[in-house]
Amino acid sequence: MKRVALITGINGQDGYYLSRFLKSKDYDVHGITSCSKPGIGEPPENCYYCDFAEGSNLNQILGTVQPDEIYHLAAQSHVRLSFDIPVYTAEVTGVGTLRLLEALRYYEEQSQKKIRFYQASSSEMFGKVVESPQSETTPFHPRSPYACAKVFSYWQTINYRESYGMYACNGILFNHESPRRGEAFVTRKITKAVARIKLEMQDKLYLGNIDAKRDWGFAGDYVEAMWLILQQDKPDDFVIGTGKTHSVREFLEAAFGAVDLDWKQYVEIDPQYYRPAEVELLCADPSKARQKLNWEPKVSFEELARLMVEADMRLTQQEKILSEASS
Known part of the structure; x- marks a missing residue:
């Protein structure tokens, strides 16, 4: 059953x-x-x-x-x-x-x-x-x-x-x-912007604290x-968690790098995206999960950024085709 x-x-x-x-x-x-x-x-x-x-x-x-x-x-x-x-x-x-x-x-x-x-x-x-x-x-x-x-x-x-x-x-x-992350979250906001910038549908990406570090x-x-x-x-x-930490800046490098762009030419800091109280660093110690659950993450940080960019490239290409067809 x-x-x-x-x-x-x-x-x-x-x-x-x-x-x-x-x-x-x-x-x-x-x-x-x-x-x-x-x-x-x-x-x-x-x-x-x-x-x-x-x-x-x-x-x-x-x-x-x-x-x-x-x-x-x-x-x-x-x-x-x-x-x-x-x-x-x-x-x-x-x-x-x-x-x-x-x-x-x-x-x-x-x-x-x-x-x-x-x-x-x-x-x-x-x-x-x-x-x-x-x-x-x-x-x-x-x-x-x-x-x-x-x-x-x-x-x-x-x-x-x-x-x-x-x-x-x-x-x-x-x-x-993942590619199914909500578009308001910073990683998806970045990968969607990467695709739109690469396909010349967007000029700039505005972010807050890019030095915050996450696992x-x-x-x-x-x-x-x-x-x-x-x-x-x-x-x-x-x-x-993975036990490894990376900054938003590093995610920018990986995501823009996946389509051979230099993020520094497209990203600008906007104070409105800062939180009233920032969390600067989060890094997991997953040793208990490793020992008791026998769990290990499989997808690396670089692979994650690449697969998210690739998925947003496909979505944005479809969006561009539909937009051009209706204009």
Whole structure:
């Protein structure tokens, strides 16, 4: 009999790769989404609508799906935007997790079924880091409304595990990108601009802090780690990353270099893209995941930048052809 997985935020980047991965493992995959996201695709089959700002139909969804595993990926996940809509970010990204955990606790009590729960925690929780690299024991110092909401969700997940014996885990994922990354995120903003500049559809790219350093990996690799976390005998929390750090400047070099352009000729700094509180450096210590999950990232930083540029080149070429045909 197939295992049943429920993925919240299924039509986002991670939901896309995770649903494909779970189907390759012969899961029956169901999803929750709050809306259809242009550019990422229509919601898949077996998809339910829920607004995590109020979550009134979560009990109904759990009763209908009867999942074996839940992957909670849904969030207002754009860090810079969270400064503009902090209350909404707290409601969806923070309290939304609590709403789901409470609905899950009620469902387990009623059904007498144990569900495995994965919470998508974030490296942004480390914020103003006190040590580097960051591991499962590194203290949090969140530097955005988004990061504060994620810290709340992290501790609620542990609280439900310890208070009610639930199989509830946190995956503290460092930055993970792909061609399906939202266009507001810096890596995708860069690769889309590279394609448009190469095809002479754009002149300049405006960015904020290009000296910020991150631990970047491929989303397709990281969803396997999510699954592995829920396959362990006991629930636990894991840091997932490459253990290598690169600056936004280095990503610019790799992305523009993929099409033989010099980024310095096209990139300008615009103060409006700076965050009120910057996170300068994030770097994972994934040794626990390596030892207990036997997980290793497969796609390198350079390969990631290249595959994102190549995908955006294809999309932009199609866009240009359609634009010229209609003019």
